[in-house]
Amino acid sequence: MTDLIGNLALGMSVALSLKNLALCFLGCLIGTLVGVLPGVGPIATITMLLPITFGIDPIGALIMLAGIYYGAQYGGSTTAILVNIPGEATSVVTTLDGHQMAKQGRAGIALGIAAIGSFIAGSVATIVIAALAVPLTAMALLFGPADYFSLMVLGLMFAVVLARGSVARAIAIILVGILLSTIGTDLESGEERLTFGWTEIADGLDVAVIAMGMFGFAEILRNLETTQTRDVVHAAIGRLLPNMQDMKQSAAPIARGTLLGSLLGLLPGNGAVLGPFASYTLEKKLAQDPSRFGRGAIEGVAGPESANNAGAQTAFIPLLTLGIPPNAVMALMVGAMTIHGIVPGPQIMTKQPQLFWGMIASMWLGNLMLLVINLPLIGLWVRFLKVPYRLMFPSIVLLCCIGIYSINNSPTEVIMTAAFGLFGYALVKFGFEPAPLLLGFVLGRLMEEKLRQALVISRGSFMTFVERPLSGGLLLVSLVILVIAILPTIRQSREQVFKEAD
Amino acid sequence: MAETRGILKSPLDVGGGLFLIGIAIVGFAGGFKLPFGQLSGIGSGLMPKTVAVLVAAFGVLLLVQGLFVTGDRLEAWAIRGPIFVLSGVLVFAATIRPWGLVVAGPLAVIVSALADRESRPTELAVLAVVLTMLCGLLFKELLNLPIPFDPAGLIPDPVFRAYLGVKSGIGQAFTALRAIVGR
Numbered sequence: 001m002t003d004l005i006g007n008l009a010l011g012m013s014v015a016l017s018l019k020n021l022a023l024c025f026l027g028c029l030i031g032t033l034v035g036v037l038p039g040v041g042p043i044a045t046i047t048m049l050l051p052i053t054f055g056i057d058p059i060g061a062l063i064m065l066a067g068i069y070y071g072a073q074y075g076g077s078t079t080a081i082l083v084n085i086p087g088e089a090t091s092v093v094t095t096l097d098g099h100q101m102a103k104q105g106r107a108g109i110a111l112g113i114a115a116i117g118s119f120i121a122g123s124v125a126t127i128v129i130a131a132l133a134v135p136l137t138a139m140a141l142l143f144g145p146a147d148y149f150s151l152m153v154l155g156l157m158f159a160v161v162l163a164r165g166s167v168a169r170a171i172a173i174i175l176v177g178i179l180l181s182t183i184g185t186d187l188e189s190g191e192e193r194l195t196f197g198w199t200e201i202a203d204g205l206d207v208a209v210i211a212m213g214m215f216g217f218a219e220i221l222r223n224l225e226t227t228q229t230r231d232v233v234h235a236a237i238g239r240l241l242p243n244m245q246d247m248k249q250s251a252a253p254i255a256r257g258t259l260l261g262s263l264l265g266l267l268p269g270n271g272a273v274l275g276p277f278a279s280y281t282l283e284k285k286l287a288q289d290p291s292r293f294g295r296g297a298i299e300g301v302a303g304p305e306s307a308n309n310a311g312a313q314t315a316f317i318p319l320l321t322l323g324i325p326p327n328a329v330m331a332l333m334v335g336a337m338t339i340h341g342i343v344p345g346p347q348i349m350t351k352q353p354q355l356f357w358g359m360i361a362s363m364w365l366g367n368l369m370l371l372v373i374n375l376p377l378i379g380l381w382v383r384f385l386k387v388p389y390r391l392m393f394p395s396i397v398l399l400c401c402i403g404i405y406s407i408n409n410s411p412t413e414v415i416m417t418a419a420f421g422l423f424g425y426a427l428v429k430f431g432f433e434p435a436p437l438l439l440g441f442v443l444g445r446l447m448e449e450k451l452r453q454a455l456v457i458s459r460g461s462f463m464t465f466v467e468r469p470l471s472g473g474l475l476l477v478s479l480v481i482l483v484i485a486i487l488p489t490i491r492q493s494r495e496q497v498f499k500e501a502d
Numbered sequence: 503m504a505e506t507r508g509i510l511k512s513p514l515d516v517g518g519g520l521f522l523i524g525i526a527i528v529g530f531a532g533g534f535k536l537p538f539g540q541l542s543g544i545g546s547g548l549m550p551k552t553v554a555v556l557v558a559a560f561g562v563l564l565l566v567q568g569l570f571v572t573g574d575r576l577e578a579w580a581i582r583g584p585i586f587v588l589s590g591v592l593v594f595a596a597t598i599r600p601w602g603l604v605v606a607g608p609l610a611v612i613v614s615a616l617a618d619r620e621s622r623p624t625e626l627a628v629l630a631v632v633l634t635m636l637c638g639l640l641f642k643e644l645l646n647l648p649i650p651f652d653p654a655g656l657i658p659d660p661v662f663r664a665y666l667g668v669k670s671g672i673g674q675a676f677t678a679l680r681a682i683v684g685r
Contacts, residue, residue: 018682055645168567172522172560179529179553186536186546193546194532217587224583224617391625394615395633397587401594401610402603402637406647414595418588425584429577430518448549460542 007357008130014358015365020063023056024362027064028369031071032078036381037392038085042072042329043215043438047208048399050336051406058340059355063362065336066316069329070363073312074118074370077305078381081110090308093276097293097300104296108238111378113250113298114305115371116242121258121306122367125313128262129320129360133349136321140346143322145453146464150474152324152443152450155268157478159327159436161485162270173432177440178447180205188452200412207335207442209404209413211328213420214427214434216400220393221425237382240375246298253283253303261310268318270327270439272311276304313363319344320356324443328435331442339407512573519565526558583617590614602650603642604657607634643669644676 014020030052034045049068053061073090080091081098094114101110143151156174163170183194184204195201242250260282261275283303284293293300318326323345325331337344342355349356374381404417424434458464466472510516529550539545567573590613597606608630615621615629641647657665 051641051647052645054647168560168563169518172557172564175553175557175560176522176525179525179550179557182529182533182550182553189537189546191536191546193536193550194529196532217591220587221580221583224587225580390615390618390621391629393587393618394590394611394626394629397590397614398594398607398610398633398637401591401598401606402641402649405594405598406641406649409648411595411598414598415592418591418595421588421591422584425579426521429579430521431514431574432518444549444553451549452544455541455544460540462541 003134004130008361010353011357011361014059014354015063015361020060020362023060023064024067024366025369027067028071028366029373031068032075032374035072035075036078036384038079038083040396041215042069043211043332044219045072046332047212047216048403050208051403058342059358061340062355062359066359066363067366070312070366071370073309074374077114078111079385081114082107082382083385090273090276093280093304094301097297100296101301105238108240109242109246110301112240112375113242113246113302115375117250117254117257117302117306118309119367119371120254121261121310122313123364124258125262125310126360126364128314129317132317133321136317137346137349140322144468145450145457146468147470149447149450149454150465150471151268152447154474154478155324155326156440156443157481158267159270159439161481162273163433163436165431165433167485169432170436174436174440177437178444181441181444206407206413207332208407209417210420210441211332211438212400212404213417214424216396217418217421218424218428220396221421222428223389237378249298250302253299254306256282257303257306258310261307262314265311265314266317268324268326272315272327275307275311279303279307320348321346328438331438334442510568511571512568513576514574515564515568517576519561519568522557522561522564526554526561529554529557586617587614598650600654601656602653603634603638604652607637639672643672
């Protein structure tokens with residue numbers, strides 16, 4: 001306990017420096033700004049803004065990137081409430097009751113309760129991260145290569161189960177991601193793999209190139225197809241602060257949402273995305289009058305928003321302690337960290353405690369800033385929402401181009417990004433979801449490395465994956481998850497969950 | 503859903519299956535010569551080839567499923583959007599080195615904007631100029647990224663001098679800010 005306080009104090013001392021405060025603030029602000037724009041999710045936002053952090057030292061850069069990340073999450077909810085377009089997958093649920101509240105002239109209250117819920121959830125999640133970081137890092141040191149491999153298998157299985165559409169399609173798309181990860185020079189033998197003699201990709205593909213293509217450009221192509229009828233709320237935003245009765249109604253949902261979200265966010269394999277759905281379903285079940293849901297029930301905003309924010313933050317835990325990104329956004333964070341010369345994993349905490357705890361402390365400060373800066377600035381965000389898409393997408397294209405070019409000063413990478421834009425568009429047209437591909441891409445490299453190490457240690461026996469208790473257990477859980485996902489009854493209810501979300 | 507279909511019960515699944523098989527073939531071909539190695543020291547070819555075969559297997563699965571189980575149709579592809587947006591990106595890539603952001607910026611904005619039928623010329627011209635200037639100031643001057651702005655000296659002299667004035671003003675303000683923030 002004293003350790004925890006000591007660590008957080010160290011973190012605060014780093015995060016509270018004027019420079020880091022400014023960077024955190026800037027990150028939150030820019031993140032919110034881009035997150036508010038419909039059609040630009042956190043993945044595209046982070047890639048686009050990655051170059052902004054180049055001139056900054058690693059601690060400041062990560063603090064800013066984290067700020068951009070949860071700022072974008074936050075901005076997504078604002079859009080969900082005011083325009084009825086989910087800024088990203090996790091704010092889908094917020095559109096249900098949030099937008100109804102806005103139509104009834106209670107937009108301000110919805111935004112207010114979302115902000116307050118998110119702040120409480122963020123604070124709790126920060127403490128959860130701080131408390132779990134030390135034991136999990138210690139556990140990570142017990143992990144051998146075989147265990148790491150199996151853990152990643154488990155993470156990918158979760159990603160399969162949580163992806164939309166059929167299980168076969170989800171597995172297939174993850175495999176395509178892994179296949180992409182083998183492109184480039186083989187680290188052990190030095191042989192060029194899958195490059196077809198093209199030297200430009202001898203170093204492998206950059207995760208930012210794939211992310212920007214599939215989530216920046218492909219997203220624009222899809223948005224252009226549907227003429228968005230943007231249902232921006234015209235009624236006044238109204239009072240922002242919820243009254244006592246609103247608070248009373250929301251207190252329990254916020255608490256439950258925070259708990260659910262924190263737990264689900266810990267799961268390897270995008271558990272965070274489940275949080276809002278789980279919370280919404282739970283609140284609807286617990287409500288005395290479930291028919292109010294979908295017609296502007298404040299619990300339907302408070303619970304899922306808290307779960308969303310809690311999960312978004314605890315999703316950092318697998319990345320920071322085990323070095324395994326649990327979802328596509330965190331996969332991109334790996335790329336960002338690599339650019340700044342940081343290898344994610346258990347060694348961060350022991351070797352660079354300032355960076356580790358500073359980042360965690362800044363998360364709490366960032367949440368506080370979001371609460372303070374966003375509510376008064378809501379008028380500004382609304383004005384952003386009114387910018388027509390025909391002006392917005394060329395701007396996004398330019399920012400993406402500059403972003404990608406700046407990463408390696410390479411026009412070729414800009415061209416590759418365009419190719420991945422087309423590839424991502426094709427994926428969607430053939431009914432595949434792009435996010436698991438990115439996760440497979442980042443985990444693919446790690447998995448191959450760990451597979452090789454494990455087999456060298458076991459002298460070529462595959463039994464090592466089953467015989468080691470940790471690895472065997474993880475594989476067993478993966479198998480159970482897969483079987484459950486394929487079972488017909490579960491499959492139906494899974495489809496229902498996603499249908500409800502649409 | 504009950505409507506009768508031709509031989510393809512689910513064009514979406516058949517298309518998806520063929521797409522996967524295509525990816526797998528390219529992947530397998532690219533890793534064809536790589537050694538498999540032994541289990542105790544696996545070669546560089548094991549992972550790509552195994553994964554490519556698995557991708558192909560799932561492709562076949564989807565393909566077969568699409569032939570027998572009724573499912574969704576393929577969505578139509580838009581032509582205008584992809585052509586102009588991606589051309590905009592390619593034009594940026596082609597012009598950024600020789601002429602810099604002064605040319606690449608407006609071109610990327612204008613070409614990609616053509617993807618939308620509703621874009622208006624004047625509005626677009628203003629957007630292109632303003633965005634390019636803002637990006638130049640932000641990325642080049644404030645953030646010091648090595649992105650070429652006007653390497654060919656295309657900006658006429660008086661404009662350039664005015665720009666330099668603005669730049670130095672902003673530079674000074676930024677230096678002052680940095681001093682305050684302590685970096």
